[in-house]
Amino acid sequence: METVDEMVGASPAISAVFDLVRKMAKTEMPVLITGETGTGKELTAQAxxxxxxxxxxxxxxxNCGAIPETLLESELFGHERGAFTGAVQQKKGKLEAADGGTLFLDEVGDLLPALQVKLLRFLQKGTFERVGGQETLHVDARVLAATNVDLKKAIDKNLFREDLYYRLGVLHIHLPPLRDRGEDTLLMAMVFLKQAAVTYRKPIRGYTPQAVGVLRSYSWPGNVRELSNRVRRAVVMADGMEITPHDLDLAGEEPQPVDSLDSLREAHRRIEMELLVKAISLHRGNMTRMARDLKVSRSTLYRKLRAYGLEKFVPTATPLSFGSRTKSKKSKKISPQESGGGISRELTPVDLSLEPAHRIPQSV
Ligand SMILES: Nc1ncnc2c1ncn2[C@@H]1O[C@H](COP(=O)(O)OP(=O)(O)OP(=O)(O)O)[C@@H](O)[C@H]1O
Ligand SMILES: [Mg+2]
Structure with a gap:
């Protein structure tokens, strides 16, 4: 399972989410996390x-949606020996397993009414009984819940209890779809590419300009999960040094023109990001050549790279090969200014360390 250190993003939309995560983490209240499939609901709960x-x-x-109805109650609340056919011994449920920690109820909209009542009571009083049990148990678990269905509609159809909804959703985080996260798609595409390049030991340096265009304009219905899967697949499939739309299996997708309803500021950020990613890919992070092409000074270029979370994609000066075990993570990293321009070299895990500004910082 991934750690929250992998929660990448620098767009205003995701920065607002990081802010909510930091604030809500410190309370004991339930949090309802909503968002389309693959937007990072589970990762947010972990965060x-x-x-x-x-x-x-x-x-x-x-996952309340993945467990057959008949088993869910016992999975969640446990059962006593003899509670039902096959219950040969007492079993603790997930709720008891979460004592002192956090229970994450994924797809909470799939809970049947009887279980909704039982959950509501737990949220109100902290008590419950195992299936077939008489004894009232107390557990100290915080509840986080996620759904990708509209619970308000489920309430209208009498499928979800309104009182439970208000209990679960006092604190609410909505994860924006990837298509609304501006330049984060490209930032994540770069991060996932480096991770996959290290994992699969392929010296891939970036994306072709066409691939950058397609990454930006594709609608990503499967959100971050789809992006991560496509990039990983592309790294495995790629023959060249740069990922093409074909490698991403998006060859049929034509890059769309920039949405005319974007604010000027958003459009500006997106175009700048796109150019920076293209330049990194083309010049393999060589600062001198990138600055020359983009017609800016090296210091301006570095400032821009930092602003978009891209500075870690500019290679350091030390030539290293894949899987080098001699360089520890703590060894001094030479900044691109010191390095006199990136020297072409293979990717290493060292490249993967991201500046805290582009993840949720550990400290508040
Ligand atoms: N901000 C992010 N940065 C890096 N990786 C992310 C981010 N958000 C999501 N991911 C990755 O995308 C994948 C999907 O995330 P996750 O399982 O949390 O989504 P989900 O919303 O729970 O999806 P589903 O609705 O399908 O259950 C995971 O591999 C996760 O690590
Ligand atoms: Mg999930």
């Missing part, structure tokens, strides 16, 4: 847990 006072306790996820 909240890891920044909470419960971080040393367990983080216990349970």
């Amino acid at each position: 909240i847990h890891e920044r909470s006072l419960r971080k040393r306790g367990p983080f216990v996820p349970i």
